Amino acid sequence: MSQPELTLVLIGFGNVARRLLRLLEESADRLDFTWQVVAISTKHHGSVIDMAGIDVTRAISTVEGRQSLDRLDPTPHERSGIDVIRQVAEAAADEAAEGRLVCLETTVLDIDRGEPAVSHVRAALEGQAHVVTANKGPVAFAYHELEALAESVDRIFFFEGAVMDGVPVFNLVRETMPAITIDGFRGVINSTCNFILSELERGQEFDMALAEMQARGIAEADPTLDLDGWDAAAKTAALVNVLMGSAMTPHHVARTGIREVTGLDVRDAIARNRRIRLVASATRHGGKVRAVVEPEELDHHDPLANLVGLENALYLHTDLLGEVGIVQRTGSLTQTAYALLSDLARISQRLRDF
Numbered sequence: 583m584s585q586p587e588l589t590l591v592l593i594g595f596g597n598v599a600r601r602l603l604r605l606l607e608e609s610a611d612r613l614d615f616t617w618q619v620v621a622i623s624t625k626h627h628g629s630v631i632d633m634a635g636i637d638v639t640r641a642i643s644t645v646e647g648r649q650s651l652d653r654l655d656p657t658p659h660e661r662s663g664i665d666v667i668r669q670v671a672e673a674a675a676d677e678a679a680e681g682r683l684v685c686l687e688t689t690v691l692d693i694d695r696g697e698p699a700v701s702h703v704r705a706a707l708e709g710q711a712h713v714v715t716a717n718k719g720p721v722a723f724a725y726h727e728l729e730a731l732a733e734s735v736d737r738i739f740f741f742e743g744a745v746m747d748g749v750p751v752f753n754l755v756r757e758t759m760p761a762i763t764i765d766g767f768r769g770v771i772n773s774t775c776n777f778i779l780s781e782l783e784r785g786q787e788f789d790m791a792l793a794e795m796q797a798r799g800i801a802e803a804d805p806t807l808d809l810d811g812w813d814a815a816a817k818t819a820a821l822v823n824v825l826m827g828s829a830m831t832p833h834h835v836a837r838t839g840i841r842e843v844t845g846l847d848v849r850d851a852i853a854r855n856r857r858i859r860l861v862a863s864a865t866r867h868g869g870k871v872r873a874v875v876e877p878e879e880l881d882h883h884d885p886l887a888n889l890v891g892l893e894n895a896l897y898l899h900t901d902l903l904g905e906v907g908i909v910q911r912t913g914s915l916t917q918t919a920y921a922l923l924s925d926l927a928r929i930s931q932r933l934r935d936f
C-alpha cells in the first residue's frame with residue numbers, strides 16, 4: 583500500500599506543536615506516512631485555514647516573529663479552536679470519512695475543568711477526526727467520556743505525551759501488557775520540580791532554576807501549575823483513569839507542591855543520606871483509589887531518590903508482573919514532540935492495516 587497522507591489540524595501552536603512539525607520534517611525518511619497541515623488555531627496569534635495546505639515554515643516563522651497567522655489565511659476572520667475544528671471537519675469530510683483527518687491538541691493545561699481542550703477533543707471526534715494530544719486536561723478530566731466517544735465513532739484518542747513525554751507509558755501498557763491489573767503506582771513525573779530540587783541540592787537559587795526551565799520551554803506556561811503540584815496531580819489523575827480504570831480529576835488528588843521546600847531542607851536531607859523528591863502515587867484500597875502528590879524525604883536506596891535533573895520514573899504495581907519500572911533519563915521538547923509523532927505513526931499503521 584502507498585503511504586497514507588494525514589491531514590492535520592493544529593489546535594495550539596506553541597513550543598510542542600512547532601517542535602513536532604520540525605521533527606516530522608527532519609524524520610521524513612523514517613516515516614511511513616506523509617502529512618499536510620490545513621489549519622492552525624492559537625489564542626493570541628490568530629488562526630489559519632487553507633485546505634490547499636499551509637506552508638509550515640512560514641507559519642512557524644510568523645508565530646515566532648510574534649505576528650498573527652491571519653496574514654496567511656485566504657479568508658481571515660476571528661474563530662475559536664472549536665470553529666476551526668468544525669470548519670475543517672466539514673471541508674475535509676472525505677479525509678475524515680477515510681480516517682485520515684487528525685486533530686493535534688496542544689493548548690495549555692486548564693486546571694479548573696480541562697477546558698477548552700476537552701471540548702476541542704469532543705468536537706474533533708464528533709467530526710470523525712482522530713485526536714492526538716500532549717495536553718493532560720482531556721485525559722485527566724474526561725477520559726472515560728472521550729474514550730467512549732472515540733470508540734463509538736471508530737476513531738483514535740491518543741495522549742502518550744501527557745505523561746513522561748515520548749517514553750511509552752500508556753502505549754506500553756495498552757500494547758504489551760494484556761490481562762494485567764494495575765493496583766497502584768509511584769513515580770517522579772514532573773521534570774520542572776525535579777530539576778529545581780536537584781539544583782537546590784547544588785546550591786542554586788530556586789528562582790534561577792525555575793527560570794532555566796521556562797527558558798527551555800519545559801515549565802508549564804503558568805509555572806505555578808508545576809510548583810503547586812497541579813501538573814503532577816493532572817498526570818496522576820490521567821494515570822489513574824487510564825491504567826487503573828477509576829474515574830478521578832486532579833482535584834481528587836491530595837496535593838502539596840514544592841514551594842515550601844528550601845535549599846536548607848534538601849541539603850540537610852543529603853547530609854543524612856536522604857533526598858527530597860516530589861512523589862506522585864496511587865493505591866487501590868478495596869474499590870477505591872487514593873492518589874497523592876507530595877514532597878517525600880526518600881532513603882538513598884529508593885530508586886526515585888536517584889532521579890536528578892530532568893529524569894522521571896514511574897513504577898507500576900501489577901498483579902502478574904510485580905513492580906514494573908519505566909525510567910526517562912532525559913527530557914526535552916523533542917521527546918514530547920516524539921510522543922505526538924509516535925501516536926501519528928500508530929494512526930498511520932492502523933490505516934495501512936485496513
Ligand SMILES: NC(=O)c1ccc[n+]([C@@H]2O[C@H](COP(=O)([O-])OP(=O)(O)OC[C@H]3O[C@@H](n4cnc5c(N)ncnc54)[C@H](OP(=O)(O)O)[C@@H]3O)[C@@H](O)[C@H]2O)c1
Pocket residue numbers: 593594595596597598599623624625626627628662663688689690691698716717718743744747799800801802803914915918
Ligand atoms: N513543553 C513541554 O515540555 C511539555 C511536555 C509535555 C506536555 N506538554 C503539554 O503540551 C501542551 C502544549 O505545551 P507547549 O509547551 O507547547 O505550550 P505553549 O508553548 O504555551 O503553547 C500553547 C499553545 O496553545 C495555544 N492556545 C492556548 N489556549 C488556546 C485556545 N483556547 N485555543 C487555541 N489555542 C490556544 C497558545 O496560543 P497563544 O500562544 O497565541 O497564546 C499556544 O499556541 C500543554 O498542555 C503542556 O502541558 C508540554
